[in-house]
Amino acid sequence: MRNGQDWLSSRTFHHSEFSDIQALVERKRERGLSISLCFPTLNEEATIAKEIVIVKSELQMRYPLVDEIVVIDSGSTDRTREVAAEFGAKVYLATDILPCIEPYKGKGENLWKALYVLEGDIIVYVDADIKNIHPRFVYGLVGPLLKNDDTRFVKAFYDRPIALDQKTVKPSGGGRVTELVTRPLFSSFYPELAQFIQPLSGEYAGFRECFDTIPFPIGYGVETSMLMDIYDRFGLEAMAQVDLDKRVHRNQSTVALGRMSFGIIQTFIAKLRASGKATMAGELYKTMIQFELEGGAYRRKESAIDIVERRPIVELPEYLAKFPARAGKA
Amino acid sequence: MKGILDKTRALETSLAEMKELLLGNVVLLGEVPSYAGTWQSDDEMSSVDYSVRARFFADRIGELGVDECTSDPLGNPIGIIKGGEPGRPPILVCAELDSLFNPPGDIHYAIDGDTIIGPGLMDNAIGAAAVMSLPDVLKREGLAFKSTIMLAGIANTMRDSKNLTLVERFLESLGTKPGAAIIVKGGELGRLNYFSEAVVRADILCERRPGARQSPPNMIIVANEIIDRLLELELPQKPETAVTVGMIRGGYKYGTPATTARVGIELRSTSNEALAALSSRIAGILDQVRHERRVDIEYDVAAALGATSLGWSHPLTSATAAVIQELGLELNVYPSVSELYYFLQRGIPAVTIGVATGSDYHQELASASLRSLYSGMAQLIGVMLAADEEAADA
Numbered sequence: 001m002r003n004g005q006d007w008l009s010s011r012t013f014h015h016s017e018f019s020d021i022q023a024l025v026e027r028k029r030e031r032g033l034s035i036s037l038c039f040p041t042l043n044e045e046a047t048i049a050k051e052i053v054i055v056k057s058e059l060q061m062r063y064p065l066v067d068e069i070v071v072i073d074s075g076s077t078d079r080t081r082e083v084a085a086e087f088g089a090k091v092y093l094a095t096d097i098l099p100c101i102e103p104y105k106g107k108g109e110n111l112w113k114a115l116y117v118l119e120g121d122i123i124v125y126v127d128a129d130i131k132n133i134h135p136r137f138v139y140g141l142v143g144p145l146l147k148n149d150d151t152r153f154v155k156a157f158y159d160r161p162i163a164l165d166q167k168t169v170k171p172s173g174g175g176r177v178t179e180l181v182t183r184p185l186f187s188s189f190y191p192e193l194a195q196f197i198q199p200l201s202g203e204y205a206g207f208r209e210c211f212d213t214i215p216f217p218i219g220y221g222v223e224t225s226m227l228m229d230i231y232d233r234f235g236l237e238a239m240a241q242v243d244l245d246k247r248v249h250r251n252q253s254t255v256a257l258g259r260m261s262f263g264i265i266q267t268f269i270a271k272l273r274a275s276g277k278a279t280m281a282g283e284l285y286k287t288m289i290q291f292e293l294e295g296g297a298y299r300r301k302e303s304a305i306d307i308v309e310r311r312p313i314v315e316l317p318e319y320l321a322k323f324p325a326r327a328g329k330a
Numbered sequence: 331m332k333g334i335l336d337k338t339r340a341l342e343t344s345l346a347e348m349k350e351l352l353l354g355n356v357v358l359l360g361e362v363p364s365y366a367g368t369w370q371s372d373d374e375m376s377s378v379d380y381s382v383r384a385r386f387f388a389d390r391i392g393e394l395g396v397d398e399c400t401s402d403p404l405g406n407p408i409g410i411i412k413g414g415e416p417g418r419p420p421i422l423v424c425a426e427l428d429s430l431f432n433p434p435g436d437i438h439y440a441i442d443g444d445t446i447i448g449p450g451l452m453d454n455a456i457g458a459a460a461v462m463s464l465p466d467v468l469k470r471e472g473l474a475f476k477s478t479i480m481l482a483g484i485a486n487t488m489r490d491s492k493n494l495t496l497v498e499r500f501l502e503s504l505g506t507k508p509g510a511a512i513i514v515k516g517g518e519l520g521r522l523n524y525f526s527e528a529v530v531r532a533d534i535l536c537e538r539r540p541g542a543r544q545s546p547p548n549m550i551i552v553a554n555e556i557i558d559r560l561l562e563l564e565l566p567q568k569p570e571t572a573v574t575v576g577m578i579r580g581g582y583k584y585g586t587p588a589t590t591a592r593v594g595i596e597l598r599s600t601s602n603e604a605l606a607a608l609s610s611r612i613a614g615i616l617d618q619v620r621h622e623r624r625v626d627i628e629y630d631v632a633a634a635l636g637a638t639s640l641g642w643s644h645p646l647t648s649a650t651a652a653v654i655q656e657l658g659l660e661l662n663v664y665p666s667v668s669e670l671y672y673f674l675q676r677g678i679p680a681v682t683i684g685v686a687t688g689s690d691y692h693q694e695l696a697s698a699s700l701r702s703l704y705s706g707m708a709q710l711i712g713v714m715l716a717a718d719e720e721a722a723d724a
Contacts, residue, residue, distance in 0.1 A: 057354030
């Protein structure tokens with residue numbers, strides 16, 4: 001592994017290294033940069049208000065680090081959009097962005113469409129289901145980007161507790177899909193990327209070119225795909241990871257994680273084939289088969305998970321019309 | 331005073347525009363555990379009380395712009411906003427940092443529309459956060475004071491059941507006697523305490539006497555006998571006097587008679603003399619049970635407060651009442667059974683107010699209305715302005 005250990009030690013940070021927020025604000029000003037924060041949402045009324053409040057209070061009103069807070073919603077049926085707007089976020093329904101193109105539903109779709117509405121040079125994506133939101137989730141991610149000129153993309157990692165129920169929190173044990181699916185795949189085909197402690201974490205930040213020049217799977221595989229594309233395009237030295245300590249979030253069932261793993265494997269294999277690292281005699285099946293025990297009998301449950309990928313948004317004429325400086329960067 | 335009342339009303343609107351700052355402080359402080367303890371050195375030669383919430387409070391008020399931040403010998407953080415006339419006695423604004431209800435595990439607050447939810451919120455995270463927000467809010471509003479303002483968070487007040495004794499020690503340690511003090515509680519908004527009832531909080535500990543023959547085997551039964559006798563006491567309606575049995579603990583196994591039992595009681599009266607008489611009757615009951623049942627009974631007083639009053643006509647009282655009413659809030663006057671007594675006893679004009687409307691104070695899902703906090707903060711600043719202008723001159 002080329003420079004593997006060096007990368008791990010030199011590109012792995014702790015959020016506390018960037019807790020001087022005023023210094024980050026000054027650095028942002030010196031470099032003439034702007035920062036956009038995006039929360040992709042789907043029915044997050046329980047947590048979105050607190051996330052916006054903490055970021056707005058600490059990183060906008062007290063320290064002008066974040067220039068805009070944007071919520072891109074997949075069509076929540078609860079009060080997510082209303083609550084977010086009430087606390088001052090710019091709120092978009094994903095289907096209202098670029099309405100001329102066929103819409104899809106999924107987190108990757110939101111992240112991709114966000115690029116069209118976000119104005120910042122640096123883009124920070126943070127999941128909206130974090131119960132213990134703290135300013136470190138943002139300044140920890142933008143810190144390495146602002147302080148190190150050669151860092152273009154930063155990924156978060158955590159000691160991830162999972163809430164077993166309202167009373168019991170297991171101190172670690174999250175990241176099951178990481179350890180059982182993603183890391184073995186990376187170890188086999190992209191060993192350098194296996195050094196990301198939490199490759200599937202939903203919090204990351206990067207310069208606009210990291211995101212607008214890569215394709216986005218609309219569904220589960222977006223984080224895996226993003227790492228592979230940024231690595232291929234910018235190299236490991238442009239990437240970093242930051243320890244954000246603890247992240248408390250909803251726990252997902254093993255069945256749901258099974259579907260997630262299926263999507264990641266599908267995305268991964270598609271990218272391997274596209275890159276020429278693997279060839280296959282035929283097409284993959286697109287249906288995840290699981291079983292439920294009901295009334296003493298097993299019932300087959302099928303989930304069709306089709307991997308649709310958005311092409312790099314920088315190739316879209318509407319995007320270039322809005323960001324003409326990005327022309328020719330594909 | 332009219333100018334202050336007008337300003338207070340206007341503040342309510344501008345505080346609503348700072349809602350994220352206020353909420354941010356409530357959430358960040360409330361999610362820091364209020365647990366406090368003692369650090370003992372390895373050689374056991376020294377020990378230091380610590381509270382992580384006190385540390386957070388100190389760091390935060392420093393960051394939010396007080397002129398100086400210090401701590402008293404007990405580790406209670408005190409932020410200083412220097413006044414324009416250094417010769418005037420300071421105004422003390424203080425809040426307890428502890429929460430009576432401490433959930434196991436991490437604390438996570440939630441915001442649901444106008445409601446903030448989280449354990450310890452009303453007791454007293456929101457009150458402490460209101461005090462902690464003051465440097466920022468005063469600066470944004472361009473408000474300056476003639477008197478120096480001391481913003482204090484008092485930790486450890488609930489420790490070892492000895493609640494309030496550390497408030498007394500906090501006041502003892504202050505170098506300068508404040509000209510006025512405002513004690514900030516989470517709730518309820520509209521409350522005004524300017525007088526205190528005489529209160530005794532005590533534990534009655536029943537223990538099997540070692541080696542005693544014919545002593546009753548089960549201390550829960552002894553405790554029950556004491557409770558029965560307490561309930562038989564005839565108490566005067568005037569001066570209003572009451573006994574509450576608030577806590578009972580005893581035993582360790584279903585099938586084994588308890589060797590100890592503890593009963594927590596509170597005695598209250600509007601008269602110091604009536605309370606003294608009641609205490610003496612209770613001492614008699616305990617003596618009787620001790621001898622008749624041949625058991626050890628200890629009477630351990632956790633807190634004793636006296637009945638005292640700042641007076642309705644005191645400028646601080648009347649100014650506080652005026653501010654509360656100016657904001658359209660229902661004035662709720664009742665006696666304090668908490669730390670106010672220690673302030674008044676030392677001749678410090680003091681009132682206790684609440685800054686929010688909430689519910690389920692000591693439960694996991696304690697909640698408060700965000701809008702009520704705008705009024706609560708406006709009220710707090712209004713009372714500070716009044717204390718600065720008028721009350722301290724009394």
